[in-house]
Amino acid sequence: MIRALVCSILFGTAALSAHHSFAAQYDADKPITLKGTVTRIEWTNPHFHFYVDVKDEKGAVTQWAFEGYPPNMLVRQGWKKDVSLKPGMMVTVQGWRARVEPNLVAAREVTFADGSKLTSGPPAGTGGN
Amino acid sequence: MKKQVAWLITVIVAVSVSVPSRAQTTPTKAKPAPRAADGKPDFSGVWIATGALRLMAGEAELAAARKADLDEGRPAPRTEPPPYKPEAEKQRQYFLDRRGIDDPMARCLISGVPRISFRPLPFQIIQMRDQMVFLYETHHAFRIIPTDGRPHPDDIEPSYLGDSVARWEGDTLVVDVTGFNTKTWLIGVGTVHSEKLRVTERYTRDSYNTIRYQVTMDDPEVFTKPWNTEEIFRLRPGERIREYECIENNEDLLRIEKLLQGNESVFKRPSNP
Numbered sequence: 078m079i080r081a082l083v084c085s086i087l088f089g090t091a092a093l094s095a096h097h098s099f100a101a102q103y104d105a106d107k108p109i110t111l112k113g114t115v116t117r118i119e120w121t122n123p124h125f126h127f128y129v130d131v132k133d134e135k136g137a138v139t140q141w142a143f144e145g146y147p148p149n150m151l152v153r154q155g156w157k158k159d160v161s162l163k164p165g166m167m168v169t170v171q172g173w174r175a176r177v178e179p180n181l182v183a184a185r186e187v188t189f190a191d192g193s194k195l196t197s198g199p200p201a202g203t204g205g206n
Numbered sequence: 207m208k209k210q211v212a213w214l215i216t217v218i219v220a221v222s223v224s225v226p227s228r229a230q231t232t233p234t235k236a237k238p239a240p241r242a243a244d245g246k247p248d249f250s251g252v253w254i255a256t257g258a259l260r261l262m263a264g265e266a267e268l269a270a271a272r273k274a275d276l277d278e279g280r281p282a283p284r285t286e287p288p289p290y291k292p293e294a295e296k297q298r299q300y301f302l303d304r305r306g307i308d309d310p311m312a313r314c315l316i317s318g319v320p321r322i323s324f325r326p327l328p329f330q331i332i333q334m335r336d337q338m339v340f341l342y343e344t345h346h347a348f349r350i351i352p353t354d355g356r357p358h359p360d361d362i363e364p365s366y367l368g369d370s371v372a373r374w375e376g377d378t379l380v381v382d383v384t385g386f387n388t389k390t391w392l393i394g395v396g397t398v399h400s401e402k403l404r405v406t407e408r409y410t411r412d413s414y415n416t417i418r419y420q421v422t423m424d425d426p427e428v429f430t431k432p433w434n435t436e437e438i439f440r441l442r443p444g445e446r447i448r449e450y451e452c453i454e455n456n457e458d459l460l461r462i463e464k465l466l467q468g469n470e471s472v473f474k475r476p477s478n479p
Contacts, residue, residue, distance in 0.1 A: 089352045098306025098395065100306060102307075102462070105227060119455060121454050122452055122453075123455075126455075147450060149343065153263065154264075167465060176465070186429055199261055
C-alpha cells in the first residue's frame, strides 16, 4: 500500500504538467515577490501575461513581466477578465524567476490591495524538475 | 538511552493507535453509478483526473477527494515506473535531463492517449447507444469511440490520438487504441514510444462520483513488458468544457528557441558524475 502511494505521488506528479515544462524556463530555486503597479494585461492562451512597474528604494522603475495560467484556468481560480486585474492596480506577485530573461517571472499568486489573493499559475516543478 | 527508547515506543504506539487503518473503518456506501436506458453504466458527465484537481481546483478539493476515497474504501490508484528497455530509458533520461524543454505540448501539439486524460483541464463524456464521444478541453481534442463491436478501420494513418474502438466487459468499458504516431509522450516527461504502441483503457464507473481508469501501454519496441497505470476520474457537477486555443500567443516558443541556441548549460540538469 505504501509503495503504491509513493509511486502514485511520484508518477502522479510527473504525469501532471501545465502547457510547458516549468523547469526548463523557470528556476524553482529563485523565488521572488514583487510589489508594483499593473501597466498591461494580455488575457491570452496558452498563458496570460501582465506587466508591473516596480520601484526600487531609489525610485527607479523597472518593468517586470509575469506569465500564468490561460483564461480557462484563471476563471476556475476565481478570476474575471477586466475586473480582477486592471492597469493602475497595486499588486504583490509571488512566483519564480526565469532562467534567462532578467525580468520575467512565473506568477503563482497575486495579492491585491485589499489583501485578497488569487492563484495565477502552477506551482514550481510542474511538468518536470 | 533507555528513556529515548521508551519515548520512541510511546510515540510509535500513539501513532499506530491514532491513525485508523482501513481494516478498522467501515467504508461509507458510495452513491452508485447511474445506468443508461440499455442497462449499461452511464459515463456521461464532465470529468477530471484526481491528480489534476490540485491545479484546477486547489489543495482543498484534492484533499476532499482523497478523503472520499478512504471513507468509501476505494483503493488508491496503482502506478508503476515505465519498464523501458535500456535504449528507450536512455532517451527518457535525456529528456528528463533537459527538464522537459522538448515537450511536444510546449509547441501546442495535441497530447496522445493516455496523457490527454491526465491534463489539468476537464473532459466530457457523451454516451450514446453505440458510441461514446470524449470531448477534451485541451487542444479542442475529441474521440468518437464505437461500442457496437466494429473493428478498427483498415486505412488508419498514424495520428496523435490513434484510433479507438470499444467493447463492454460487464460494467467496464474497454477501449483498444492503436495507430499512433511517435510525436507524443505517453504520460510524463520523455515517455517515448514507437508506432507499435497499443493502448488498452478500462473505464469502470465504480460510484456516482468516480471512474476507475486502468490503462495498459504495450509497445514491444520500447518496453520489456506492458506498462500499467491507474487513475481515478472525478465527476465535476456544474463544470463545463471551455475553450483552450493553445497557439494564440505562445511566447514559450521564442524563449525555448533562445534557450536551445547556446543556453543549454542554463536549463539542463547538472551532469551526473
